[in-house]
Amino acid sequence: MGQGINFDRFKNLTYESFRQMAKDPMLSEYEKVGFPDSYREGKGDAIFADILAKLPRLNERGLTVVDIGPGCSDPAKRMIEHCGAHEHRLIMIDAPEMLDLLPDAPHLTKMGGCYPKETPQLFADCAGKVDVVLAYGVVSIIFAEGLLYPFFDQTLTLLADGGQWLIGDFPNIDKRKRFFASPTGIAFHKAFMETEEAPEVHFNAVEAGQMDDGVIIGLIIRARRFGFDAYLLPQRADLPMANRREDMLILKP
Ligand SMILES: C[S@@+](CC[C@H](N)C(=O)[O-])C[C@H]1O[C@@H](n2cnc3c(N)ncnc32)[C@H](O)[C@@H]1O
Incomplete structure (x- = not known):
């Protein structure tokens, strides 16, 4: 099954390389977000169901939701549909070229830029007001670009009381x-x-350039010392990389 896949093509990806991939008409929507088709095709429902199970507040109504690095494939489309159906206000942050591939909707604000350094307006407008944050599959890129602590600390400042943040898909x-x-x-x-x-x-x-137990467990301790609850969670066994990836859930009391 893995024979014939050019795995090197999906290594060392940066924010800039995603911008280029978003514009490449030869790539599928899964390849544009950095995965071989066989890893992601037909998995959107399972991934989104796992996200919903870990972020139960998404089933409430009328919340403010932020999705960091949504990409352009099934999980992003499911999130837009789900937030529309639940009357949430959804802010998606990614490269402008990636956001252009997603449908527009009245409840959706697209914020183009490299998070967190190019999104000061988000912090000015939304500090302490966001009920749910999702950052799925993006933390490894942010880590490799030396932005882990700005990403982590600044996202914590967005959360409202009772807020939930899922950092999905840590490659450990x-x-x-x-x-x-x-x-x-x-x-x-x-x-x-x-x-x-x-x-x-x-x-x-x-x-x-790799995240390990030390980095990940360090983030858990960091969040807890800052006054948040933080947990490591396994992924559903039917997700494509559940055997070597894990998720982190952060809750503001
Ligand atoms: C591996 S893809 C994951 C996409 C989606 N969350 C999913 O799981 O299907 C990573 C996404 O994060 C975006 N990204 C990477 N670094 C980013 C940053 N610093 N700010 C905003 N978006 C970023 C990329 O453009 C890409 O769309």
């Missing part, structure tokens, strides 16, 4: 290693890559 290099060093992970790799060779897993190695 330590979780990945634990999986691919296990009998289950080795069998998964052999079947997926159609090979008899076990995956290469290196411990005690510098993993430049």
Whole structure:
């Protein structure tokens, strides 16, 4: 199944590379958001159901919702539909080229720019007023660009009392290693890559640019010390990268 996919094409992605991919007519909507088709095609319902289960306030009515890095594929479209049906005001922040690929709607405000450094208006208008924040699949890009702490700290300032923030899809290099060093992970790799060779897993190695247990658990402690509740959550087992990714839920009491 994994044979024939050019995985290198989806590595080292930056905000700027997503801007270019958004404009490339040769790419599918899944490739534009950095995934091979086989990872995301037909998975939109499961991903959005997992998001809704973790952000139950999305089922209330008339809230202010912010989606950071929504991309242009199924989860973003589901979010626009869901917020419209629940009379939420939705603010989506991404590259202008990516936002142009999404439908317009009266309840949707599109804010083009690199978050958080190019979105000062959001903080001026919405500090302490946002009920639900979603940042799905974007934290690894923000980390690689050296923006993790501005992203994390400034987003916390957006939350209203009772606010919920889901940071979805942390690629955790330590979780990945634990999986691919296990009998289950080795069998998964052999079947997926159609090979008899076990995956290469290196411990005690510098993993430049990768998030690990230290970074992720550090964020949990940071949020808690700032007065928020924070939890790490597994992804639904039927999500494409549940075996090596995890989510973080932050709640403002
Ligand atoms: C991997 S895609 C995920 C898209 C979507 N959340 C999903 O899971 O289908 C990452 C998205 O975040 C956007 N992005 C990356 N860095 C960003 C930043 N600093 N500010 C706003 N958007 C960003 C990219 O343009 C891209 O649309």
